[in-house]
Structure formats: structure tokens, C-alpha cells
Amino acid sequence: MNLNNTAVAAIKWEDNKLLLLDQRELPNTVNYRSYTQAPEVAKAIKNMCVRGAPAIGISAAYAVALSVQQYYSSTNENWLQQVNLEIQELNASRPTAVNLTWALKLMQQALEQIKDNPIAKITALAKKIHADDIVANQTIGELGANVIGESIGVLTHCNAGALATGGYGTALGVIRSSVQRGLKTIYAAETRPWLQGARLTVWELAQDNISSTLISDSSAAELMRTQAIDWIIVGADRIAANGDVANKIGTYSLAILAKFHQIKFMVAAPTSTIDWNLNTGSKIPIEHRTAQELLPACYTKNKLINAWNPVFDLTPANLITAIVTEKGVVFNPNSNNMKTLQC
Secondary structure, eight states: OOTTSSSOOSEEEETTEEEEEOTTSTTTOOOEEEEOSHHHHHHHHHTTSSOSHHHHHHHHHHHHHHHHHHHOOTTOTTHHHHHHHHHHHHHTSOSSOHHHHHHHHHHHHHHHHOOSOOHHHHHHHHHHHHHHHHHHHHHHHHHHHHHHOSOSOEEEOSOOSGGGSSSSOSHHHHHHHHHHTTOOOEEEEOOTTTTHIIIIIHHHHHHTTOOOEEEOGGGHHHHHHTTOOSEEEEOOSEEETTSOEEEETTHHHHHHHHHHHTOEEEEEOOGGGEETTOSSGGGSOOOBOOGGGTSOGGGTTOTTOOOOOBSEEEEOGGGOSEEEETTEEEESOOTTGGGGGGO
16 A cells, blocks of 8 residues: 555656556556656646546646756756746646646746755655645545445446545545445446546556446446436546536536436545636536547548547536535535635
């Protein structure tokens, strides 16, 4: 077990290098890739070697530390300009996850304030962002477990666990804490097209000896009809000030199904995921990826066949029972009660 109280660590900082667990190769291969330059990390974020909003932000923070290591010297007067260019490249790597922008802003503000050798201080800040996320996730886990109480069963979508965060997880943090209190029935949706639920979530839970049941995405309605679950728990990539949530594609449909079946719907995320500059979710940029991720190879050259591939969808606040953060729980989120999280 590592410091985040799970058997899984997606991000490591060792010998002034960033190590990222390549999540494209899981569960067949556990492979940590080593990074020494920020553009390499930007590519790893874009190509989904690392994914999950908090993990993306943490990886970007470490990438800034790598950039400072590379360019800073007492004789290089342009080092900060060079670092800022790489911060811009990092910021453009994934458009929806607001934790990326949040972490990079913290790093850039620190760089502007540091007067002497910045390498040690900027690296320490990246480590702090990482450590703070783990603590926040553990708090989210306990608060979320308080909310669901003696649940008969839960369904989660995508992967919002240690693999998607600094450690412990948001949605899976709630599930981990609930398992410690007696939760036994856990379902995970496969989460097409990248199969984060099938490849990552059930594998991650198994590393901590937690049993779970995988379902196809199209089985969710039937599962709810059988009354096998009473909560759906997901993470978030960006939350608007009114409580609208952008999360992995398929989240919106699950929220609609939950409303129909009178099943409660929880979003678990750190407050760094909240974009207070956006009044509603309609302004959240939704990333679209290439058609090739959906199309069989034999179709890719056929101009009559295309694919629509949004990575995220938008769940309106009125479909959400509770948003759980490290600063507290907001029930039935709206523009007014979300403000309690700004304290």
C-alpha cells in the first residue's frame, strides 16, 4: 500500500522525473513511463496515457517543475519565457478538465513570485498539489459514505479512482470508504469507447481486494429496474457555478435513468473541479475526439461513414442529488447553495 491507502498509484515523482502509469495498457500491462520534459507530458495528457481531471492537473504541475529544471539557470535570462510557452502547451492538451487550468495557474503564480532559485520551490508546490489532492479525496470518501449510509448497492461510471486522481479517488473514494462500512454491492459500467470502467475501475478495485460487477453501458436501465442499486456515484471533469456537471460521456443518460427509477445520483469531486467563472454548464467546452476511435479500421477510408465522438456530456444540476467535495456536501445543487463551497 502507498500513502494514498490504495494499492494503485497513477503518478509518481522519483529522482526528479515524472512517472505515469500508462492507462492505455491496463489491465494487461502495468507500465510506468518516465518523463523529463513538459511537452512529453502534454502529449501523455492528450493521448490519455494519464486521464481523469485531478490526475491531469497534478501531472501538469509536475510538468512545470520539469520545465523549470530544464530551462532555469543563472545565465539564462529567458528561462521564464520558455517555461511559460510550455505552460501554454500543457494548458491546450485537454480542453474540458478544469483542474488542468487550475493547477497551471497556481504554478504560474508561484513562478512570478519566486525571487531566487525556483527549482526546489516549484517542485515542492507540485508535490503539495499532489498530496493535497489525496487528502481531499479521503475527505470526500468519508463525507460521501456518510451520505449514502447503508446503501443496498451502487453503480459507478468511467473511472474516478486512484487512477484518475492523486490517490484514493473521488467516486471510488466514496466507494472505498463505504466498503469499509459494509457496502458489498458495486457495479461498474464498461464506459465506451475507451472502456475505462472495464479496463480500469474493476481492475483498480480488485487491487484492493474489493469485488465488483461489470455491466455493459446499455444494461444500466435494466439494472435500475431490478432495484439492485440505490445510488449512482460518478466523478466530474468540470462543474459549473450552478452545479451543472461535465463528466464522461454516458453520465447524462445515467442521470436521466436514475431520475425515472427514483435512484439517487451523486457527483464526487474536489472543489478544484468547480469553475466559478461559468454560471451554467452550457458554457463548458466539450472535447470531441477523432472518429477513428469509434470506427473499425475498414471504415476509416470510407467517406460515406463518419462518427460523432464527444468525450464528455453535460448533466444538469436538477438531476443531481448531491455534489460531494472536500469542503462539504451540497444537496440538490443550484446557484445559491453551491456558494457554500466558496467559503
